[in-house]
Amino acid sequence: MLYISFGLIFAPVVFHYAVGLNSVCSFRIMALPGVKKDGREVKIYENADELSTDLADYVAELSEASVKERGVFAVALSGGSLISLMSKLCEAPYSKTVDWAKWYIFWADERVVAKNHADSNYKLAKDGLLSKVPFVPSHVHSINDTVSAEKAAEDYEFVIRQLVRTRVISVSDISDCPKFDLILLGMGPDGHVASLFPNHPVLEEKEEWVTFITDSPKPPPERITFTLPVINSASNVAVIVTGSSKAETVHLVIDDVEPDKPSLPAKMVQPTKGNLVWFLDKEAASKLDGSKFSQ
Numbered sequence: 081m082l083y084i085s086f087g088l089i090f091a092p093v094v095f096h097y098a099v100g101l102n103s104v105c106s107f108r109i110m111a112l113p114g115v116k117k118d119g120r121e122v123k124i125y126e127n128a129d130e131l132s133t134d135l136a137d138y139v140a141e142l143s144e145a146s147v148k149e150r151g152v153f154a155v156a157l158s159g160g161s162l163i164s165l166m167s168k169l170c171e172a173p174y175s176k177t178v179d180w181a182k183w184y185i186f187w188a189d190e191r192v193v194a195k196n197h198a199d200s201n202y203k204l205a206k207d208g209l210l211s212k213v214p215f216v217p218s219h220v221h222s223i224n225d226t227v228s229a230e231k232a233a234e235d236y237e238f239v240i241r242q243l244v245r246t247r248v249i250s251v252s253d254i255s256d257c258p259k260f261d262l263i264l265l266g267m268g269p270d271g272h273v274a275s276l277f278p279n280h281p282v283l284e285e286k287e288e289w290v291t292f293i294t295d296s297p298k299p300p301p302e303r304i305t306f307t308l309p310v311i312n313s314a315s316n317v318a319v320i321v322t323g324s325s326k327a328e329t330v331h332l333v334i335d336d337v338e339p340d341k342p343s344l345p346a347k348m349v350q351p352t353k354g355n356l357v358w359f360l361d362k363e364a365a366s367k368l369d370g371s372k373f374s375q
């Protein structure tokens with residue numbers, strides 16, 4: 081099996097670097113990105129399949145740790161390419177070893193369409209994930225799809241507030257925000273995460289946990305989304321990005337190009353106390369500074 085993976089942990093004083101190669105690997109790492117100051121981890125895989133395998137492992141490990149510590153695992157999904165990249169979680173050994181009954185599922189963003197609509201993030205997850213392993217139906221918290229975007233956001237925040245009250249979702253010790261055990265994000269080529277789009281006023285939202293937009297530049301226009309304070313209060317945030325169409329944006333975000341320019345939403349994902357891991361395939365990572373692959 082062709083395999084290359086390297087993990088880079090960026091921290092003010094610690095620089096950890098590991099390379100895993102097997103005998104038939106055909107890629108070489110020519111240089112390394114420099115030390116960063118924000119404590120994030122960047123993992124780069126030879127292809128989406130390798131990424132998917134490690135992502136399943138990462139999620140399963142967090143689930144086990146959270147269930148052990150809190151008795152539950154509160155995880156927020158996104159839509160888009162993420163769900164197919166999570167498919168290995170529904171296969172052996174995880175299908176049998178993960179304690180699915182302890183999972184509480186939420187969406188970091190949702191399109192305000194019917195649950196059976198092709199654009200629904202819920203439908204995507206139901207078809208690709210929820211229908212394949214034994215989740216408890218009452219633990220799956222999707223939006224109210226029969227009301228306006230504004231009301232759907234309000235209702236969703238209310239549901240989350242109830243679950244924070246009963247500690248199904250933890251609470252941040254530095255803000256009153258919910259502290260999800262894991263928030264899984266994708267990133268669009270424009271740098272959007274969840275339904276937080278570049279230059280949109282909701283990037284400034286500090287009070288609401290869940291907000292809405294009716295002018296999404298990517299269809300459909302009406303969406304609800306977690307706000308940045310909620311994303312940045314999570315215990316763990318993973319941003320999963322594949323494909324060359326996102327390489328330039330990955331470079332702008334991870335290499336912190338033009339730090340003075342208005343931030344891309346993905347760049348604003350900086351958990352205050354939690355862990356941030358970027359999962360990239362080599363196409364998405366191809367424009368990172370100092371990270372070059374050759375055949």
Ligand SMILES: O=C1O[C@H](COP(=O)(O)O)[C@@H](O)[C@H](O)[C@H]1O
Binds near residue numbers: 160265274
């Ligand atoms: O519209 C959305 O797009 C992003 C990115 O999707 P991807 O297919 O490019 O990975 C996704 O994370 C978000 O949940 C979704 O609503």
